[in-house]
Each structure stands twice: as C-alpha cells, then as structure tokens.
Amino acid sequence: MRAHRITFAALVVAAGLSLTACQNGDDGAAASDPSSSSSASAASSSGGGSGSGGSDQDSGKGSAGSGSDDKGTAAPADSGSGSGSGSGSGDNGSAPKCTTDGLKITAQDGFIDGDPDGSVVVALTNGSGADCVISGFAGVDLKTNAGDISATRKGEPGDPYILKNGKEIDFYISYPLNETGGSGVRITGLVVTPPNETKSVTLDWPGQASLPVTDGSGSPVLVGPIGSAGQGG
Secondary structure, three states: HHHHHHHHHHHHHHHHHHHHHHHHHHHHHHHHHHHHHHHHHHHHHHHHOOOHHHHHHHHHHHHHHHHHHHHHOOOOOOOOHHHHHHOOOOOOOOOOOOOOOEEEEEEOOOOOOOEEEEEEEEEEEOOOOEEEEOOOOOEEEEEEOOOOOEOOOOOOOOOEEEEEEOOOOEEEEEEOOOOOOOOOEEEEEEEEEEEOOOOOOOOOOOOEEEEEOOOOOOOOOOOOOOOOOOOOO
C-alpha cells in the first residue's frame, strides 16, 4: 500500500512539472514570435478607422485646394500650362494687380439705334510697363445734377485676366434712355474706379445727355464685369 502511495505522489509531481514546462514554452514562443507583435500593432492601427479616413479626407482637401488654386490663377491662358506661355500671358503667379495709376481709362458711346437702353464702353489700357492681373467689377458712378448715381453690377465676373502691357480690356455700362421729352436728369460726368482700387478717374460722359426722371421703377444704371465688352489681347 505504501508503495502505491509513493508511486501516485511521484506521478502527481511529474505531471505538475510537465504542465509548468509547457506553459513556459508557450510564453517563450509568443514572446519570440515577431509576427504576433506586428499583427497586433497592425490590427490596432487599422482598427482606429478614422486614421485611414482622415488620410483620405486630407488628400481630398488637397485636391480641392489645388482646384481652388487652379481657379484662382486661371486666365484666358493658364500660365501653369504650355499654352499659357505660348500665348504670352505672362506669369500669373508673379504678375501684380492692375492699378489706377498704371491704367489709361477711356470711355466711348456704345449705343446702337434700336437698342432699348443706352450703353457706354469703358476701355482699360495697361500702360504700366509690365503685365498685370485684373478681374471683377470696376466701380462706376454717374455724376448728375441730382447727385451721384452708382451703377448696379450685372453678370458674373470671369477668371483673373493677365493684361499685357499696352493692351486693353473693356466693360460696358448700360443706362435707361430719356424718351420722355423732358430735360430729365442731366449727366455731368463718369467716375470709374478699377477693381480692387480706391483711386478713381473722372471722365467726360460720352453717352446721351440725360436720364429719365422716374419713381424708381425704370431700368437702373448697370455695369458689367471686366471683359464684358470685348477681350484684351
């Protein structure tokens, strides 16, 4: 009986030592297997989801930004392309804006018989000695014996245009014709302020001499965007 007890105890001890050795062996294998650690790291990284999504959003914003840049630097010939340099449009990124002092501003009557409204074409000629960028709307005021009348903008402005030295670009002014038979509101002058400038130029008014006196229900004085009455070269 005692021999059986000793044998059973020995078996229990041997089994315990074998189990401990197996556990230690498994732990060592896990610690020494780099693929296990790498897989855990990769799972943790991809498990966030927003990391990958944030990267896609960033690249999407980058595309939108470059699109905006393309739009911001666009001109009849994009300086960033071969056609831009071929047309001699200049470097849109470095060309300064056109200024009042660098522009020769003239106006002429553009009315054609049969038109429902009068029109005046204003020409902006670049005399600065270098190419410049221009876009948007010029400020236009008609000086009258009843006070100044500011023109209302009409139409959508085009992309920035590189105006070469010595070349011109135009815009139009539309105004109601005085067909009432009365003296109306007498126009005494035209004030033009180039886009993004505060300095104005006062010109003689080349159109018809007066506007009709209305209660505000008639046609307004309108101004089109730069390039709306011809295109600079």
